[in-house]
Structure formats: C-alpha cells, structure tokens
Amino acid sequence: MKKFDAIVLGAGIVGVSAALNLLKRNRSVVLVDRSGAGEATSYGNAGVIEREGFYPIVFPRKTGELWSAARNGEARLHYNARYMPKIAPWLLKLRAASAPRRVEAYAEAMNPILSHAASEHGVLAGKSRALEFYRGTGWLRGHRSVASFAASGPQRALADHFGVRYEILDNHQIADLEPDLAPVFARAVLWPDTVSVSSPGGVTKSFARLFELMGGGLGHGDARSLRRENDLWVVDCASGPVTAPDVVVALGPWSMDVLGPLGYRFPLAVKRGYHLHFKPRGDAALDRPIVDVDHGYVLTPMRQGYRITSGIEFDDRDAPPTPVQIERILPQARALFPIGDPIEREPWMGSRPCFPDSMPVVGPAPRHPGLWLDFGHGHLGFTLGPATGRLLAELITREMPFVDPAPFAATRFRG
Structure with missing residues (x-):
C-alpha cells in the first residue's frame, strides 16, 4: 500500500x-x-469565472413562467416526464430556496468567496502556465426586450449592494463592443470583472x-x-x-x-447540459462570452471553435442524451451571430451537481x-x-x- x-x-x-x-x-x-x-x-462548461454569481438560478414563481416551463418546449429548460416524480421533492426545495429573503441570504453567503474566485484562479494559473487560456474581457448578458432587462433588476440591485461593477448598454453600444452581433438585443449588461477562458x-x-x-x-x-x-x-x-x-x-x-x-442522504440533484462547437462564417469574431438571457444559452469563443452551451435538462444522470435544446437554440444563435458548420457530429453532454439552496x-x-x-x-x-x-x-x-x-x-x- x-x-x-x-x-x-x-x-x-x-x-x-x-x-x-x-x-x-x-x-x-x-x-x-x-x-x-x-x-x-x-470540460463542458462555458468557461466563465463569475463575479456576479451571487444571484442563483431560481424556481419560476410567475404563472406564465411556470406554464411556459411545463409545456417543455423551451430552449433554456427541458425535462423527461418520467423523471419528474423523482425530481419533484428537490424542485419543491428549490422553490422554497427561491423566496426573496432566501436569495438575499444566498447572496450574502456567496459574495465573499466569489470576490476571491478570479484571484484564486490567477494564483494557480500563474504557476501552471495556464494564463494563456484566460481573458479579462468580461461577459455580456443580452436581453431581447426592455421587459426582460427590467426583470434582471434584482441582480443589479445586489451588485450595487456589494459594489460589483457593471455597465448597461443600448443596442448601439452593444454594436460598438461586439460588431459581429446582430442587433437583436434591446439592452445588455457588461460585467467587466467576470473572467473567461478559451478552454476550461x-x-x-x-x-x-x-x-x-x-x-x-x-x-x-x-x-x-x-x-x-x-x-x-x-x-x-x-x-x-x-x-x-x-x-x-x-x-x-x-x-x-x-x-x-x-x-x-444529501439532497443532490443533477442538471444536465450540452454543448456543441461551430465554425464562424467568414472572419466573424467575438471577444467575450455572450449570454442570450431570454433563450438560456451561452455563445463563447473557445479554442475548439464557437461553443454553444445549453440550458438545463432534468433527467437521470446516466440516461441517454436528448440534445433537443441545441436544436431549439440554433435558430436563435444563427440570428445573433454568423455561426457556420458544426465541428463535432454530436453535442457533448455533462451533469452539474446541484443542491436546492x-x-x-x-x-x-x-x-x-x-x-x-x-x-x-x-x-x-x-x-x-x-x-x-x-x-x-x-x-x-x-x-x-x-x-x-x-x-x-x-x-x-x-x-
């Protein structure tokens, strides 16, 4: 031994x-x-070191949002109906944790460690010669309507509370920052202190x-x-x-x-997710990850190509892949940025380990x-x-x- x-x-x-x-x-x-x-x-995530991760992904609380999720046709959410009885107790815990006072408590608990996230990456990256992967260009969270932007107000309020920087951009300022994006966003928020990498x-x-x-x-x-x-x-x-x-x-x-x-017997669940890489058309390029908030995906430049990461899928961890979300995302992504042919034949699938809080x-x-x-x-x-x-x-x-x-x-x- x-x-x-x-x-x-x-x-x-x-x-x-x-x-x-x-x-x-x-x-x-x-x-x-x-x-x-x-x-x-x-391997399969968006490669982002979030400074503003103090606002969690919450259970939908409005009737319209619940109905939209229940229809199971969204790009940002998909579920296997046979799996729902198994995940239902966890979802009820998530709903309880999504109450405003619980979200505020989450933010207070998470902000101290999030404030060190990029620097702790930097310590290890400098010693491991991994700095070539890192870029300090922030990331852009785009909203396709003014109403969608307004709904993100609680996240910005927490940023104000913690002194975290952000910039609100209109469609002209978005075009100045990322010229190859189509003008589909009514507003966007640039989070400059978020760091991303070209290969997680x-x-x-x-x-x-x-x-x-x-x-x-x-x-x-x-x-x-x-x-x-x-x-x-x-x-x-x-x-x-x-x-x-x-x-x-x-x-x-x-x-x-x-x-x-x-x-x-910890209440751990998995949220499955997918990604696929694409070639750009012509000389189109992005300098940072782009979040299409309304459709729940991230488009980000990686060494393998332009990576599209899907939203959440609820199913057994080891169940066969069902990458329908990528198919739903592609029309929106193609309307946002000139992506070309896919680089892989099939999307990659992974599982995020999640507690309800x-x-x-x-x-x-x-x-x-x-x-x-x-x-x-x-x-x-x-x-x-x-x-x-x-x-x-x-x-x-x-x-x-x-x-x-x-x-x-x-x-x-x-x-």
Missing part, C-alpha cells in the same frame, strides 16, 4: 484545485479518478500537470472502492491500494455514489473522521473550484479560513 496524507477523489477543477492547495501546504496527496483530469463536467478542460489539465510536477501522485481507480480500515481511508488504484488519514470527495455529480453507501458543501462530513466534502457547486463549479479548494485545504490543515465556511457546512442538511 502507498501511504499519503490525503486522497482526493475526482480530477475535475474542484478536485484538482483541492489537491494543489493541500500539496502547497506540505501534505502528500494522491489524486484519484477513473479517467483523465478535466474530462467530465470541467485545458485549464484543469494544466493544473493537474502542475500538481504532478510539484510531487503529487496520480492514481487511476474507482472511487467507489473507498473504505475505512482501522484509522485510514483506502482506495483501490490500478497500481495498488492507496491509504491516507484524510480523504476528499470532490466527485461532482458522482459524489453520492461514494457517500450513499456510507449512509449519507445552490451552494456547495465544503468541509468535514458529519459522521466520519477524516472524510471531507467539496462538491455540489452547481453552475459555479469552474468559477469556485480554486477558491473552495483553498478553503477546504485550510480547514483540513487547521489554518484560519480566508472566508467563513459556515454557510457551506454539510450539517445544514439532515442527510
């Missing part, structure tokens, strides 16, 4: 960042995954290479083999078992595959000494990976945490 100070399960942006932060604190660490770093959810998977792989260069161990194994033997945690890897007194579960949508057998769990497991949790980041996994990695490493090594960990404690759930 190979002995380490800590085992980190999961080589996405969250797990790699936790492993790096532990290694920086002179812990010997092995990072275990059944595939390569950054090849699952960390590339960033994660660069972090993993840094981890290995710094002396971290990489193990190919199945996290479901995790077990307690005497005072140590053990995981089986291809090269043999690894042991450590501390183990971190950073498996995103697969976290409950490990925690369920240990008796935990939209916050991750970061910290110790309630009933097992040496078991640490870092998962459930929802739509902010790429944003928060390095920041929660630092927070978790500080908790494990008993340093003073740089933000208050209490809002992210597992004990907020009965499971």
